[in-house]
Amino acid sequence: MPRVSDIVRPAEIESILEATKEKAKDPVRVRDILAKAKERALLRHVRLDECRNEYVQGLSFEEAAILLNIDTANKELLAELLDAAHDIKEQIYGKRIVLFAPLYVCAAAVRAAVPAR
Numbered sequence: 703m704p705r706v707s708d709i710v711r712p713a714e715i716e717s718i719l720e721a722t723k724e725k726a727k728d729p730v731r732v733r734d735i736l737a738k739a740k741e742r743a744l745l746r747h748v749r750l751d752e753c754r755n756e757y758v759q760g761l762s763f764e765e766a767a768i769l770l771n772i773d774t775a776n777k778e779l780l781a782e783l784l785d786a787a788h789d790i791k792e793q794i795y796g797k798r799i800v801l802f803a804p805l806y807v808c809a810a811a812v813r814a815a816v817p818a819r
Contacts, residue, residue: 726771736786743790
């Protein structure tokens with residue numbers, strides 16, 4: 703069974719977030735990533751036989767980290783991020799409300815939390 707540390711790697715996540723702080727200050731780069739995200743949500747340039755997993759339309763870790771590092775004081779760029787997220791959500795799910803409540807529980811955590819009977 704994989705360990706949590708094999709799946710979630712906090713040091714790697716923190717490293718990528720730290721490494722992309724300066725890149726997130728570049729509005730041209732951020733806008734390029736937003737355009738790329740919108741384009742990938744449409745799957746126009748992906749052949750069906752290439753769709754082997756659900757992540758084919760995603761961004762790289764670095765691109766996602768850049769978007770996470772957008773300065774919230776930059777209201778214009780933040781608005782563009784929110785608009786892009788809305789457009790992508792509309793493209794994927796349509797005009798409906800979608801709620802997510804993901805719960806990731808590994809077997810080890812379940813065994814530790816549930817007393818044996």
